[in-house]
Amino acid sequence: MAIESSKKKKKLKRSSFVQNTSSSMANSTTVCSFYERNRRLTLITVSLIVSVLVILYISSNTINKMKFEEVISSQISSIEVVNEFPHDPNAFTQGLLYGGNDTFFESTGLLGHSSVRKVVLHTGKVEVLQKMDDSYFGEGLTLLGERLFQVTWLKKIGFIYDRYNLSKFEEFTHEMQDGWGLATDGEVLFGSDGSSTLYKLSPQTFKVIEKATVKYKDLEVHNLNELEYINGEVWANVWSSDCIARISPKDGIVLGWILLPTLRNQLLRAGNVDIDVLNGIAWDSEKNRLFVTGKLWPKLYEIKLHPVRETIHGSIEQHCLRRRAFGFAEP
Structure with missing residues (x-):
């Protein structure tokens, strides 16, 4: 009876360990996924911001160049x-x-x-x-x-x-x-x-x-x-x-x-x-x-x-x- 009781306790501990380990792994996976999603969102956001800034810079330069070329092409002095x-x-x-x-x-x-x-x-x-x-x-x-x-x-x-x-x-x-x-x-x-x-x-x-x-x-x-x-x-x-x-x-x-x-x-x-x-x-x-x-x-x-x-x-x-x-x- 004592032996069986001991076996049951070990079995329960093992089961509890497995459950806890699985839970921890699940939580860890969830946290990793969360950070991964954030990292991706951050990269996408940064990329979008950089792209917008580049477009604005190019557009500004193009407009200024067009204005300058308009003056030069008209050659009014x-x-x-x-x-x-x-x-x-x-x-x-x-x-x-x-x-x-x-x-x-x-x-x-x-x-x-x-x-x-x-x-x-x-x-x-x-x-x-x-x-x-x-x-x-x-x-x-x-x-x-x-x-x-x-x-x-x-x-x-x-x-x-x-x-x-x-x-x-x-x-x-x-x-x-x-x-x-x-x-x-x-x-x-x-x-x-x-x-x-x-x-x-x-x-x-x-x-x-x-x-x-x-x-x-x-x-x-x-x-x-x-x-x-x-x-x-x-x-x-x-x-x-x-x-x-x-x-x-x-x-x-x-x-x-x-x-x-x-x-x-x-x-x-x-x-x-x-x-x-x-x-x-x-x-x-x-x-x-x-x-x-x-x-x-x-x-x-x-x-x-x-x-x-x-x-x-x-x-x-x-x-x-x-x-x-x-x-x-x-x-």
Whole structure:
């Protein structure tokens, strides 16, 4: 009886041990499963958070990049004045180009006052002057080799001058509708006639080699005036505006705009009420200097360009393509 009782107790202990062990293992399994589920949920949550942050970062960068590319693609520039130089306030500037050694060649207009001149940058002094016949209205001017080429307003007549003494030694006729602006890339002449057409002319025959209609967003850009060739682009004053259009000579597409209303506004505030429009672009390719002036302006400016990143008050159409009235009817 004692033996059987002892066996029963051992059996009960063993049974109890097995039950307790099973219960502990079950509890342990439950705890492990709980922690495993938490670990997985934590990993999933962290992954989701990281994914959201990455998406937000990429989206933010994409938006900023799009905004930046929009500015760059529009290529709208404002200006910073680097230097101011004296300029003849009686010069109705029609053509301007850098002649080297801090000198300029300039063509001036108005009947009875037209001329071609060589001017010193720092003083504004006219070193050499060739007065034109009173029947001619001087317009665009450019230098190719040792010769200066000039066109005239309302006539298809142009003149060639010696760059050193400005003696006139040849007259030519061209195929543009009128004579407004001239520039060169060193091989051909680029010309404007106040329309939206950019011409390529042969410097030997003055016949039209090619022409392109200048456009901005499918809008024709009229009143193309004084021209300058800069780093593979033709830059043009747009008459009656304070804007310069940067044009692709290949197809006439406007690559960008330079906004310069501050210059004329400053001159007007200073009491220069008789000034006319912005006109005259000159490029010093050796020192990468850009110069601008205007008709009857007492100053010539060296400027630098800065991309416009803030909102422009009014569109380019309003700033640069809307014709405004000034005191003179001539371009």
